[in-house]
Amino acid sequence: MSAYRNVQFLTSANAVSQLPADTGVEVAIAGRSNAGKSSAINAITQRKGLARTSKTPGATRLINFFELESGRRLVDLPGYGYAAVSGSMREHWGSLLEAYFARRQALRGTVVVMDVRHPLTPHDEGMLELALGRQLPVHILLTKADKLGRGAGAKVLAGLRRDVARMTGAAITVQLFSAHSGDGVAAARGAIERLLDGKPVQPPQKEAPVGPAGPTGAS
Numbered sequence: 204m205s206a207y208r209n210v211q212f213l214t215s216a217n218a219v220s221q222l223p224a225d226t227g228v229e230v231a232i233a234g235r236s237n238a239g240k241s242s243a244i245n246a247i248t249q250r251k252g253l254a255r256t257s258k259t260p261g262a263t264r265l266i267n268f269f270e271l272e273s274g275r276r277l278v279d280l281p282g283y284g285y286a287a288v289s290g291s292m293r294e295h296w297g298s299l300l301e302a303y304f305a306r307r308q309a310l311r312g313t314v315v316v317m318d319v320r321h322p323l324t325p326h327d328e329g330m331l332e333l334a335l336g337r338q339l340p341v342h343i344l345l346t347k348a349d350k351l352g353r354g355a356g357a358k359v360l361a362g363l364r365r366d367v368a369r370m371t372g373a374a375i376t377v378q379l380f381s382a383h384s385g386d387g388v389a390a391a392r393g394a395i396e397r398l399l400d401g402k403p404v405q406p407p408q409k410e411a412p413v414g415p416a417g418p419t420g421a422s
């Protein structure tokens with residue numbers, strides 16, 4: 204059974220003119236080529252084979268749109284950082300992604316997928332800047348967590364949380380994930396649902412009351 208009964212592939216785009224109607228809400232999935240974006244989409248929707256996965260980097264060459272429910276979409280972006288693509292192809296993808304992030308009104312947030320064994324490459328940092336440029340939240344999946352022991356995974360998680368915390372003012376949340384073991388899949392689905400609903404992935408920490416009733420207001 205799928206988590207989304209009517210989930211379906213909607214369309215592919217290789218140019219801004221081919222993007223589907225900019226209505227409803229969507230969350231984009233970005234990440235290095237071969238990081239595990241398409242596998243993450245399949246695990247989260249519980250639909251094997253919905254997004255095409257491959258051992259060969261560069262499998263996803265177009266922007267692929269999947270409709271979870273009417274007006275709610277997941278967007279599989281082409282992977283970046285794949286050395287074997289030609290320079291002109293890389294430029295084409297780069298400008299397509301920039302245009303998508305600059306103009307897409309339906310976009311509510313971005314999930315950035317990183318291999319837990321190689322997190323936060325310079326390309327990932329560029330992606331975070333692009334995704335955060337619109338002041339939209341970012342949720343990071345540290346995937347292939349099954350490749351590391353629990354202790355090692357927890358250490359990478361803590362380190363990355365520390366690293367992204369310095370990107371001041373940005374709403375970035377991080378979790379461990381594995382499409383193979385299923386670890387973190389339910390949490391990732393919850394995060395995407397919150398992004399689609401325009402809610403923070405992690406509710407803000409309770410702060411001490413300020414104002415007349417708070418400590419600063421007492422006379």
Ligand SMILES: Nc1nc2c(ncn2[C@@H]2O[C@H](COP(=O)(O)OP(=O)(O)OP(=O)(O)O)[C@@H](O)[C@H]2O)c(=O)[nH]1
Pocket residue numbers: 234235236237238239240241242243255256257258259260261262263264281282283346347348349350380381382383384
């Ligand atoms: N061990 C392990 N392997 C994974 C996991 N997720 C993906 N993989 C493998 O990593 C490879 C790439 O996965 P994809 O999901 O196709 O990666 P992608 O990011 O969509 O790649 P591009 O479309 O090329 O950008 C495949 O061989 C997957 O089986 C995971 O959680 N654990």
Ligand SMILES: [Mg+2]
Pocket residue numbers: 240241242255256262263279
């Ligand atoms: Mg892919």
